[in-house]
Amino acid sequence: MSxxxxxxxxxxxxxxxALxxxxINPLNRPAKASARLHQAMEYACLGGGKRLRAMLVYACGEIAGANPAQLDIPACAVEMAHAYSLVHDDLPLMDDADLRRGRAACHIAFDQATAVLVGDALQSRAFEILASGHEHDKQKHDLPPLQRLHMVQELARAIGAVGMAGGQALDMEATGNAIAYQDLVQIHRLKTGALIKAAAIMGGLTARRIDPALLEKLAQxxxxxxxxxxIADDILDHTADSATLGKSSNSDHKLSKATYVSLLGVDAARAQAHKTAAQAIESIQGLGDNGRFLEQLAQFVVTRSH
Incomplete structure (x- = not known):
């Protein structure tokens, strides 16, 4: 292992x-809560995944000099928000996907109504842990209220109408229609990129002393x-099989969605992915050894096999 x-x-x-x-902690589950709903929440949130967003929280927080124990809260919040979005995206009225992370999608494993409630509950839980601070050992690891408020604002913006939800709406409106490359970029800057960007910023916001210049570098x-x-996801959707991906392959083509592959072709899309990763690395020049992991992560996202 490298x-x-x-x-x-x-x-x-x-x-x-941390998740x-x-x-699962019984202290977080009221006595009268639905056991089935909590089981489905755990199924959706704990069943694997790359944890890219949590990695960004931890890596960017460490670069900013945050206390590692304080990074668990924003890392959990972004992963819960991401899991909720996947559960809702997989529903029949959205992308109608049967497979997620190598097993049945939440609405298949449970039912559609439960899946809707799972998404709602994971989203609210994300904001609850951000707003309430560290639930254990508050004196050592809790964050000042103003920093927690900034994180709440960042996550709310990232998943709302000018972020993930807005991107999904634009994606649905564009389905079956010819769109320009820049329109596709805008869809994915909102649908996928907004939460990834928020993860990096929230890591930086966990520092004892906020550095606006560093936050800007991390955001870029x-x-x-x-x-x-x-872009890499679109390429894999076109070239890999379902067993490798852990989700249905070629799903965007089946739904008549525009992708970077459909607009550019595989080779040009791959070149664009590498170019964009290089731009990411360029944006953090000057961080020295602190930025080494982020450089490697940028390379990983465009060379991964699933």
């Missing part, structure tokens, strides 16, 4: 443990890798 892979695994394990503590970096990630 040093980069080792760091990725460390971040994944930390995120998984388990905030979803994350904006670029969010786009590179989506």
């Amino acid at each position: 040093e980069f892979e080792s760091v990725c695994e460390r971040y994944r394990q930390r995120a998984q443990q 388990q503590a905030r979803l 970096y994350a904006s670029a890798i969010g786009l590179a990630f989506q």
Whole structure:
């Protein structure tokens, strides 16, 4: 295992443990709560995934000098928000996907009504943990209220009408229609990129002393890798099989959605992905060894196989 892979695994394990503590912990489950709903929330949120967004929180927070223990809250919040979006995206009235992360989508494993409620509950849980601060050992690890408020604002913007939800709406409106390359870029800057960008910023916002110049670098970096990630995702959707992806392959073509592959072709799309990753790396020049992991992550998002 390379040093980069080792760091990725460390971040994944930390995120998984933090999520388990905030979803499975009996203290977080009221006595009269629906056991089925909580089971479905755990199914949707704990069942694998790359944890890219949590990695960005941890990496950017460490670069900014944050206390590692304080990074668990924003890391969990962005992963819960991401999981909620996947559950809703997979529903029949959206992308109608049966497979997610190598197993049945939430609405297949449970039912459609439960899946809608899972998304709602994961979203509200994300904001609850951001707003309430650290749930254990507050004196050591809690964040000042103003920093938590900034994170709430950042996440709300990233998943709302000018972020993820807005991007999904534009994506649905464009389905079956011919669109320009820049329109496709805008869709994915909102649908995929906004939450990835928010993850990096929220990591930086966890620092004891906020550095606006560093936040801007991290935002530019994350904006670029969010786009590179989506281009690579479109290529994999076209070239890989469902078993490799852990979700249905060629799904965008079946839904008559415009993709970077349909507009540019595989080779040109791959070149654009690498160009965008290079722009991400360029945006964090000057961070020295602190930025090494982010450079490797940018390269990973365009060379991954799933």
